[in-house]
Amino acid sequence: MVENRQPERFTLYKEHPKTCAPDDFWGQVKRTVNGAPVSDDQITMIAEAVSSGLDLRQNDLLLDLCCGNGALSRLFFEKCRGGLGVDFSEKLVEIAKVNFERLPDQVYLLDDVVEYVRTGMNPDRFTKLLCYGSFAYLEAHRAEELLQLCFERYCNASVFYIGNLPDKDQMETFFTDRTYSEGVETEADSAIGIWRTPDEFRTLAERAGWSVSFSTMPEDFYAARYRYDVVLTRGSR
Numbered sequence: 001m002v003e004n005r006q007p008e009r010f011t012l013y014k015e016h017p018k019t020c021a022p023d024d025f026w027g028q029v030k031r032t033v034n035g036a037p038v039s040d041d042q043i044t045m046i047a048e049a050v051s052s053g054l055d056l057r058q059n060d061l062l063l064d065l066c067c068g069n070g071a072l073s074r075l076f077f078e079k080c081r082g083g084l085g086v087d088f089s090e091k092l093v094e095i096a097k098v099n100f101e102r103l104p105d106q107v108y109l110l111d112d113v114v115e116y117v118r119t120g121m122n123p124d125r126f127t128k129l130l131c132y133g134s135f136a137y138l139e140a141h142r143a144e145e146l147l148q149l150c151f152e153r154y155c156n157a158s159v160f161y162i163g164n165l166p167d168k169d170q171m172e173t174f175f176t177d178r179t180y181s182e183g184v185e186t187e188a189d190s191a192i193g194i195w196r197t198p199d200e201f202r203t204l205a206e207r208a209g210w211s212v213s214f215s216t217m218p219e220d221f222y223a224a225r226y227r228y229d230v231v232l233t234r235g236s237r
């Protein structure tokens with residue numbers, strides 16, 4: 001449904017990758033520190049945190065929402081039966097298809113993620129869900145809808161890992177040496193997206209039916225000071 005798509009002005013991840021080298025996979029998704037792609041150690045930290053939080057097993061089928069160029073997704077798809085990555089950036093999905101798609105098990109699809117979770121076929125085939133570094137870019141009402149749809153339609157998905165959320169309690173740390181504009185923390189189409197406190201996130205996810213637990217990355221992770229991760233499960237609260 002066209003009226004529920006992100007407004008076209010949200011073009012950051014649609015235009016930016018066009019300015020990067022074809023093999024600058026971390027630059028394309030803005031996983032950089034002072035303009036340089038993050039190191040392999042940092043990627044390993046992410047891969048370990050997500051695999052462990054998802055309790056990723058060989059038999060799992062993973063749905064990666066907002067998969068970007070697939071450079072991260074493939075690390076997880078390779079550890080299980082495979083999966084589907086969905087993203088609305090034409091350029092990033094093209095890069096994913098050229099470099100990382102392995103049909104029929106590791107597939108990338110161009111779509112808005114809310115639209116996809118609302119209408120995607122055979123949702124019950126997925127056993128784990130992931131949304132890394134991206135949830136904050138969904139407008140508030142669409143974020144809520146996504147959590148609800150995932151809970152209701154993806155009934156065989158036992159864990160939903162949502163990673164790298166900007167922590168509103170730590171905003172001051174982030175903006176110490178950056179320009180802050182009033183209210184930017186509520187704007188889904190800003191550079192970081194919507195900042196939420198862990199309590200705010202808990203309320204949102206519990207309303208959709210999920211049980212929530214939080215984790216933070218090791219101290220030497222580049223964004224550890226102002227981001228947190230969430231593991232959603234279907235267990236009792």
Ligand SMILES: C[S@@+](CC[C@H](N)C(=O)[O-])C[C@H]1O[C@@H](n2cnc3c(N)ncnc32)[C@H](O)[C@@H]1O
Nearest residue numbers: 013066067068087088089112113132133134137
């Ligand atoms: C920082 S990148 C992260 C990509 C990937 N998850 C990773 O960690 O490498 C944010 C991604 O979210 C995607 N995105 C944002 N809003 C989206 C939406 N409504 N539907 C699909 N993709 C979206 C962008 O296109 C971009 O690829």
